[in-house]
Amino acid sequence: MxxxxxxxxxxxxxxxxxxxxxxxxxxxxxEVFGYxxxxxxxxxxxxxxxxxxxxxxxxxxAVFGLDPxxxxxxxxxxxxxxxxxxxxxxxxxxxxxxxxxASLRGMRALDPAIRLAERFELELDRRIAALSRGNRxxxxxxxxxxxxxxxxxxxxxxxxxxxxxxxxxxELVRETADAGRTVFLSSHVLPEVQHVADRVxxxxxxxxxxxxxxxxxxxxxxxxxxxxxxxxxxxxxxxGLPGVKELERRGPLLVFxxxxxxxxxxxxxxxxxxxxxxxxxxxxxxxxxxxxRAGEQHAA
Amino acid sequence: MLHRILTKTxxxxxxxxxxxxxxxxxxxxxxxxxxxxxxxxxSLNKLVNDYPEALKGFVAFGGELDYVSGAGYLGSxxxxxxxxxxxxxxxxxAGGRALAGEEESGTLELLLTNPVSRRRVVAEKxxxxxxxxxxxGVVLWAALLVGxxxxxxxxxxxxxxxATISAVLLAVAYGAIALLVGAAFGHRARAVGLTAxxxxxxxxxxxxxxxxxxxxxxxxxxxxxHYAASDPLxxxxxxxxxxxxxxxxVVAAVLAPIAFDxxxxxxx
Numbered sequence: 001m002x003x004x005x006x007x008x009x010x011x012x013x014x015x016x017x018x019x020x021x022x023x024x025x026x027x028x029x030x031e032v033f034g035y036x037x038x039x040x041x042x043x044x045x046x047x048x049x050x051x052x053x054x055x056x057x058x059x060x061x062a063v064f065g066l067d068p069x070x071x072x073x074x075x076x077x078x079x080x081x082x083x084x085x086x087x088x089x090x091x092x093x094x095x096x097x098x099x100x101x102a103s104l105r106g107m108r109a110l111d112p113a114i115r116l117a118e119r120f121e122l123e124l125d126r127r128i129a130a131l132s133r134g135n136r137x138x139x140x141x142x143x144x145x146x147x148x149x150x151x152x153x154x155x156x157x158x159x160x161x162x163x164x165x166x167x168x169x170x171e172l173v174r175e176t177a178d179a180g181r182t183v184f185l186s187s188h189v190l191p192e193v194q195h196v197a198d199r200v201x202x203x204x205x206x207x208x209x210x211x212x213x214x215x216x217x218x219x220x221x222x223x224x225x226x227x228x229x230x231x232x233x234x235x236x237x238x239x240g241l242p243g244v245k246e247l248e249r250r251g252p253l254l255v256f257x258x259x260x261x262x263x264x265x266x267x268x269x270x271x272x273x274x275x276x277x278x279x280x281x282x283x284x285x286x287x288x289x290x291x292x293r294a295g296e297q298h299a300a
Numbered sequence: 301m302l303h304r305i306l307t308k309t310x311x312x313x314x315x316x317x318x319x320x321x322x323x324x325x326x327x328x329x330x331x332x333x334x335x336x337x338x339x340x341x342x343s344l345n346k347l348v349n350d351y352p353e354a355l356k357g358f359v360a361f362g363g364e365l366d367y368v369s370g371a372g373y374l375g376s377x378x379x380x381x382x383x384x385x386x387x388x389x390x391x392x393x394a395g396g397r398a399l400a401g402e403e404e405s406g407t408l409e410l411l412l413t414n415p416v417s418r419r420r421v422v423a424e425k426x427x428x429x430x431x432x433x434x435x436x437g438v439v440l441w442a443a444l445l446v447g448x449x450x451x452x453x454x455x456x457x458x459x460x461x462x463a464t465i466s467a468v469l470l471a472v473a474y475g476a477i478a479l480l481v482g483a484a485f486g487h488r489a490r491a492v493g494l495t496a497x498x499x500x501x502x503x504x505x506x507x508x509x510x511x512x513x514x515x516x517x518x519x520x521x522x523x524x525x526h527y528a529a530s531d532p533l534x535x536x537x538x539x540x541x542x543x544x545x546x547x548x549x550v551v552a553a554v555l556a557p558i559a560f561d562x563x564x565x566x567x568x
Contacts, residue, residue, distance in 0.1 A: 014564075044567070051413050054564035077415035085567065087406025091312070092302075100302040104414040143410070 002029040003062075004151050004182045005050060010059035012045050019045035021206040022059070027184050032177045034197035034214075035186040036288075042206040043186040044084050047155050050184075051081055063151065077105070080144035084155035084186070086136060090129040094122060094139045098146060105147050113146035120168060133160040141169065145176070152176065154185040158192055170196045190285040202292055209292050217287050222257040224282040225265065229254065230273035238268055247290065257282065257290060305411070305421055309428035313394065317432060320390050321439045327386070328440065331377045332447035338373055339453075348376075358507040361463075362531030370453040371533035374444070379463050383440065384527065387471035388499055391433055395478025396491040398425040399556075403486045403566055412565065422483060422557040429475045437468035455533055462532035469545040470527040474499055476552035483560035499523075523548060 005027040012019035020042035027033045037043050048054045049061050052068035052075070061068055063075045089097055098113040117124055122138040123131075131139070137160040144152055152173075158166045173183050173196050187193050193200060194214055201211040222245075229252045238244055243260040252275070258265055262279070269277075282290075301311040338344055348359070348367040356365050361375030399422065402408040412418065441464040445457055474495055482491035502522040509519035519525050526545050530538035 048565075048567075053409060053412060073415045073417050076413055079413070081410075081413040083409050083413075085406065085409075087409065089407055096302055100308055101410075101414055103303040104305070104411075104416055106415075 003027060004029050004064060005033075005184060006060075006062040006065075007046065007050075008060040008062075010046065010049065010061060011057045012042075012049060012054065013057050018042075018206045019057075020203070023203070023206070023208050025201060025208065025211075027182060029182055030177060030180045031198040032173055032183045032185070032193075032196055034190070034193035034200035035184060035203065036190055036193065036200055037186075037188065037203035039188055041203045043188075043203060044155055045206075046203070047084075047153055047184075047186060050153055051076065051079065078150045080147065080149035080152045082140045082144040082152075082154040082157055084159075086140040088128045088136060088139060091127065093125050093127055094131075094142070095124040097128065097139065098124075098143060101143050102146065107147055112148065113142055116142045116145055116172075119172070120165060134162055134165065137161055138165065141172075145172065148181075150181050152181070152183045152185070154183065156187060157185055158187070190288050191283060194283075200288070202288065204292075210288070212291070217291070220287050220291065222259045222282050222287065222290075223262060223279055224286055225256045225258055225262065225277070225279040227254050227256070227269065227274055227278075228252050228276040230275055233272050237272075238265065241265055241268055245290075257286075305416065305424035306428050306431075309398070309425055310431060313428070313432055316390075316393075317435065320386070320436055323386060324383075324436060324440045325443045327382055328378065328443040328447050331374075331382075332444075332451055332453060334377075335370070335373055335451050335453050339368060342368055344368055353511055354508070357510050360528075361533065362528040363534055370448070370455045371459065374448075374453070374455060374460075374463070375533050378444075379467065379528070379533065383463075383467050384470055384524070387433065387436060387440075387467055388474050388496075390436060391429070391471035391475030392478045392492055392495045392499070394429050394432055395475040395480075395495065396482050396488045398429060398479045398482065399560065400482030400486050400488040400491045403482075404488050409565060409567075418561050419557040422479075422560055426476060426479060426553050426556065429479060430472055433468050433471045433475060436471075437464050440464050440467075459533050459536060462530075462536040466527050466530070466532050466537060466542070466545070469542060469549070470523055473523055473545050473548040473552070476549045476556070480552040480556040480559060483556040484563070486563070486566045 003026045005025065007023055007025035010023040011021050023046060025046070035043055035046070045054070049056055050063055050068060052072040055069060064078060066075050068075050092100070094117065098110060102110055102113060114124070120138040120142065122135060122142060128136065128139065141157065144154060158169060161169060176183055185193060190200065197214055199211065199213045202209045232252050238246060238256070241264045243258055244265050245257045247255040247257050256265060301307045345366060345368045348365055351359060359365060359376050359380055361379040365376070366372030367376055399408065402411070412421065441461055444460045444464070448455055448460065477498065478491045478495040481494050482488060485491065503524050505515055505518050506522040506524035509515040523545060526541040530536065530541050
């Protein structure tokens with residue numbers, strides 16, 4: 001099997017503080033893998049282990065089948081990395097920073113970096129200290145992509161980027177994957193990655209909750225129906241309706257997930273006084289969360 | 301300058317380096333220019349010899365306390381305190397910045413995700429530190445050479461070089477210790493503070509040892525003893541003392557990558 005990143009029962013604790021617990025993960029060659037979770041869930045911990053910036057408490061990480069600890073130089077030669085908390089040499093210009101890293105990487109020419117910078121409309125000759133957050137993020141992206149790495153590890157890559165630049169970034173990610181290279185990117189929200197990722201994983205409180213393809217998530221798409229009643233109907237009033245699931249209940253407001261026809265729900269509503277009704281296609285975030293909640297109930 | 305970690309580090313310190321050289325040259329110029337009035341005033345020696353014993357250990361550099369001879373004057377005024385003080389401040393600062401400083405500012409994270417081993421990062425940072433201090437030593441020696449000629453202060457170029465080399469070795473040893481502490485803990489303030497405290501303790505032990513019997517056995521553990529013991533301004537260097545200073549630097553240099561390699565890099 002061609003896993004680019006293979007994580008097996010990875011546990012990382014910082015003293016008594018949890019980083020990640022018993023985490024398994026496989027990222028395949030040529031895919032765009034979205035690594036999702038709220039802030040503090042353990043995304044950065046996983047990523048920093050892949051790059052050998054921190055070492056596992058237990059468990060194993062392999063990148064290209066290599067050990068990032070013992071064969072780190074070889075691993076990092078083939079990886080491009082964008083840290084979540086990007087810190088750059090403030091006194092250098094982007095061009096100087098790229099020249100520095102390019103020579104550490106043994107790159108002969110700076111042209112690929114310059115082309116990327118042009119693509120992101122990044123000014124190359126102003127001191128980094130004088131750059132805006134978005135422009136710094138561009139510097140981070142350019143240094144991650146410039147050597148054409150087989151694997152890109154990008155921690156919250158779109159943070160600080162304006163929407164137009166985000167689009168340019170997604171295009172670059174797509175091209176990278178189409179060229180057979182692999183992109184592992186993290187985000188704290190699904191919409192950021194759903195258009196670009198092939199598969200997504202959700203991590204929460206240090207544990208992996210769910211891994212699924214975006215395609216599969218789309219297949220689970222449902223209509224989200226929010227209904228405000230004059231009087232909250234009794235619990236279980238809509239149980240057993242085909243394709244209808246009660247997602248949440250806040251006083252007189254009930255939220256349903258409806259797969260397939262909405263008719264059975266509409267017929268059942270006829271017995272109650274409805275104040276307001278709103279319905280829309282659920283985004284993948286909702287799908288994701290409903291699957292995640294289902295998983296949680298199974299576990300409980 | 302941006303081809304290696306070594307040259308990048310030197311590039312980063314070029315401004316500080318300039319000010320340090322200015323400081324050293326200024327110090328030498330000031331001290332040497334006062335010498336003619338000291339030389340013609342033999343009674344100064346009597347004054348100095350009346351210093352309390354507790355002070356003499358700190359005022360002399362290696363040999364006998366003799367304020368009026370060229371070697372005695374340079375020893376007391378420059379090499380007993382001011383030169384090692386300046387070089388150590390520069391060295392410990394650079395040692396603390398080398399890894400811990402870059403880790404605290406967060407740039408080490410990105411540097412280490414390049415295809416370079418931590419061992420190599422440590423080695424190049426140590427090399428940069430050594431080059432910087434040797435550079436300061438060369439400037440110091442040149443200033444002394446010119447200054448001594450100008451006022452006819454009779455210490456040979458070789459003996460000036462011996463004292464300078466001894467001071468540079470002392471500074472490299474403490475710089476390497478600061479780099480080691482920074483590599484092990486990742487805190488610049490701790491690296492600088494701890495190393496400076498060690499240096500002050502070693503300085504005091506060496507200065508007081510002739511007076512306090514309890515300290516005498518500790519004296520040979522003090523790098524400051526080995527820095528001065530051969531009386532470099534009169535007798536040049538001695539292999540044994542140079543060897544001790546070198547050994548301290550080498551041990552710190554060997555331990556630094558080991559300590560650094562074992563550790564998680566801190567997040568900022």
